[in-house]
Amino acid sequence: MSDAVQDPMRDLAPGYALGALTPEETRAFEAALATSPDLQREVAEYREINALLAEQESRLPAAELKARLMERIGSRAPAGSPGARPLPVRRSFAPVATGMALAAMLLLSVGLSLKVRVLSDAVRARDSLLTARDRRLAEREATLNSILEPGVQLTTLTATGAQPVVQIFYDRVKRRLLLHAFRLTPVAAGRVYQLWLMPRKGDPIASQTFNTEADGHGLVESVNVPAGEEITGFALTVEPAGGSRQPTTTPFLFGAIAASQ
Amino acid sequence: MATLHLPVPTESDRSLLGRIAERNEPALARLYDRYSAVLFAAASRIAGERSDAEEIVLDTFAQAWRDAGQYRPDRGSVIAWLTMICRSRALDLVRARGRRTRLLDAACAAEPETPPAMGTGESLPSGDVERIERRTIVARALSDLSPPQRQAIQLAYFEGLSHSEIAEQLGEPLGTVKTRVRLAMQKLRDMLRPYYTEPSA
Numbered sequence: 124m125s126d127a128v129q130d131p132m133r134d135l136a137p138g139y140a141l142g143a144l145t146p147e148e149t150r151a152f153e154a155a156l157a158t159s160p161d162l163q164r165e166v167a168e169y170r171e172i173n174a175l176l177a178e179q180e181s182r183l184p185a186a187e188l189k190a191r192l193m194e195r196i197g198s199r200a201p202a203g204s205p206g207a208r209p210l211p212v213r214r215s216f217a218p219v220a221t222g223m224a225l226a227a228m229l230l231l232s233v234g235l236s237l238k239v240r241v242l243s244d245a246v247r248a249r250d251s252l253l254t255a256r257d258r259r260l261a262e263r264e265a266t267l268n269s270i271l272e273p274g275v276q277l278t279t280l281t282a283t284g285a286q287p288v289v290q291i292f293y294d295r296v297k298r299r300l301l302l303h304a305f306r307l308t309p310v311a312a313g314r315v316y317q318l319w320l321m322p323r324k325g326d327p328i329a330s331q332t333f334n335t336e337a338d339g340h341g342l343v344e345s346v347n348v349p350a351g352e353e354i355t356g357f358a359l360t361v362e363p364a365g366g367s368r369q370p371t372t373t374p375f376l377f378g379a380i381a382a383s384q
Numbered sequence: 385m386a387t388l389h390l391p392v393p394t395e396s397d398r399s400l401l402g403r404i405a406e407r408n409e410p411a412l413a414r415l416y417d418r419y420s421a422v423l424f425a426a427a428s429r430i431a432g433e434r435s436d437a438e439e440i441v442l443d444t445f446a447q448a449w450r451d452a453g454q455y456r457p458d459r460g461s462v463i464a465w466l467t468m469i470c471r472s473r474a475l476d477l478v479r480a481r482g483r484r485t486r487l488l489d490a491a492c493a494a495e496p497e498t499p500p501a502m503g504t505g506e507s508l509p510s511g512d513v514e515r516i517e518r519r520t521i522v523a524r525a526l527s528d529l530s531p532p533q534r535q536a537i538q539l540a541y542f543e544g545l546s547h548s549e550i551a552e553q554l555g556e557p558l559g560t561v562k563t564r565v566r567l568a569m570q571k572l573r574d575m576l577r578p579y580y581t582e583p584s585a
Contacts, residue, residue, distance in 0.1 A: 137569035138562065142475045143546045167460040171580040172572050173471065174464040175522050176541050178515055181421035182428055184438050189416055192442055193409060196449045312458040315402070332406075334457065336396040337581045343399060345410075365453075 132162060140169030187248050280357055280378035287339070289376055291357050298348040302331065304341035309334050310361055316341075317366050319374065320348060321356040328352060332366040356380055397462035405452035416445050419463060423470045430474035430544035440477065444470040461580060475544050518579055525575040533568035540565050 132155040138144045139152045156162045280289040287307040293300040302318060310316060315334055319327035328349060335341035348354055358374035360367075395414070403411035420441055427437035427444075447469050455465055526534060539545045539553070551561040 134562075134566055137566045138540075138547055141540045141565065141569070142471060142544065143540045143550075143565060145546065145548065163459070167464070168573055168577075168580075169569055170460055170464040170468050172569060172576060173541065174461060174467045175518060175576055175579065176537075176572075177422045177426045177463070177467045177470075178519055179522055179526075180425035180429070180542075182425040183421050184424040184441055188420070188438050188442060189413065192416060192445050193413065195442065195446055196412065197409060309398075309457070312456055333402055334398050336398065340396065341399055342395045343403075344395065 132156075132159070133165060136162060136165040137169050140166050140173060190248060278357060278378045278380050280359060280376040287376065289357075289359060289378070291378065293348070293354070293380065298350060300346045300348060302333070302341070302343040302346060304333075304335055304339070306339045307335045307341060308339060309337060313364050314361055315364050315366060317360050317362040317370075318343070318346070319358040319360065319370060320352065320354050321358060321377075321379075323353045323355050327358060327370060328354075329366060329368055332362065332364075354380065398457055401448070401452050401455055401462050404449060405455075412445065412449055415448065415462075419466055420445070422463075423466060426467065427470055427474045429542050430471065431477055436477060437474075440470060440473045443473055464580075471544065478544060521579060522576065525572055528575065529568055529571060533564055533571065536561065536564040537568045537572070 132152060135144060135148060135152045139149065139156075144152060152162075156166065278291045278293060280291065288305055289307065290303045291300050292303070304316075307316070315332040317332045318330040320330050321327055330348075331343050331346045333341055333343045356377060356379040358370075358378075359376040360370045360372045360374050362371055397415070397418070400411045400415045400418075404415065423444055424437055424441045427440040428434065431437045431440060444466060448466060455462065459465075526537065529537065535554075536550065539550045540547075545553070547562050547565065548558060550556075550565070551558040554561065
């Protein structure tokens with residue numbers, strides 16, 4: 124793209140990132156954006172500004188919202204539109220020969236039924252919230268346990284250059300580990316780091332994939348170790364995004380678990 | 385057995401999103417805890433109605449759950465990605481139903497020297513020191529803008545108005561408004577560049 128064409132487009136970048144352009148301007152800008160890495164970078168920078176501006180304000184949504192989110196994405200998600208809670212249609216079963224007393228009883232019954240339903244919905248919402256909180260607490264407890272329990276062993280994976288360091292806190296009893304990386308440069312887009320569990324016999328066992336922050340820090344919690352395998356060490360490779368079943372690159376970090384204490 | 389005295393760092397946004405891509409619900413819950421308050425505030429300012437803002441936040445995190453695998457770290461931070469999704473949904477909503485005059489009036493009644501929206505709101509729930517520091521820095525950058533530029537950001541970012549809506553409300557030429565918004569954003573970018581990781585092309 125020539126500069127003559129690109130400069131007016133560049134002027135539109137802040138407005139595009141803000142969503143302030145007209146539909147026509149948006150279409151023209153997006154056409155240019157698709158082929159211009161410079162414009163893509165520019166828009167991405169303005170989106171970072173948007174994110175910084177967003178942090179200027181915070182306001183807590185309703186506590187139930189999180190439970191609704193977990194319900195929506197989980198297996199318990201109700202079918203149909205989110206938030207819709209269709210009440211079953213009550214059909215009249217014997218309209219004939221009903222007197223006033225029966226009508227009153229029906230009304231009372233329907234009224235009570237609706238009230239019970241509303242209360243049931245409220246209880247269900249509260250249960251979902253409590254479940255989400257319990258899950259969060261359990262997760263935090265598991266993290267603490269994973270590094271603080273007496274049986275936890277620390278294995279440090281180091282490279283020959285001693286630059287990146289990865290620590291593995293492995294709980295043999297619960298067969299769970301926590302990975303803490305530092306000075307580990309983030310891998311490029313489309314690639315991930317992958318942890319490998321080294322059994323006493325056989326091939327490496329594929330484990331968690333992750334990437335690190337720009338400052339080289341990374342933390343992966345609650346990684347399960349398959350039952351029935353005696354793990355003697357850990358290794359790290361760089362793999363395509365999504366991970367691999369077997370290492371496709373040479374491990375650049377390796378650490379053996381110290382003999383049992 | 386080694387004695388451990390390591391501070392346990394908070395799991396990074398990218399790591400959380402990586403786990404979300406692998407369908408890890410606790411990771412989504414954690415990302416929600418981290419950013420739902422700022423996204424809810426952003427959605428509330430644009431959408432107005434609390435119930436709409438909550439639906440927008442819900443949709444934003446549901447989309448994050450669905451599309452986590454498509455997130456490109458080289459294109460920006462996780463919060464920039466989430467903010468973009470949230471604002472897009474909020475703007476789509478208000479533009480579909482027509483602009484809210486009530487909030488427009490409120491926005492235009494604000495003194496440009498002291499925009500009420502900037503730097504206000506409830507305190508951050510997490511007590512995240514880094515985030516509080518960033519808020520201070522961003523507030524300082526906003527105060528360094530000229531009053532008209534600050535008003536432009538107030539209307540374009542915080543209220544979600546388009547260039548033409550701002551021009552109409554302020555009774556100023558469209559070109560003037562566009563220039564003002566652009567210069568304000570460029571100035572913010574130049575001042576705040578040290579506080580975010582520059583995305584690659």
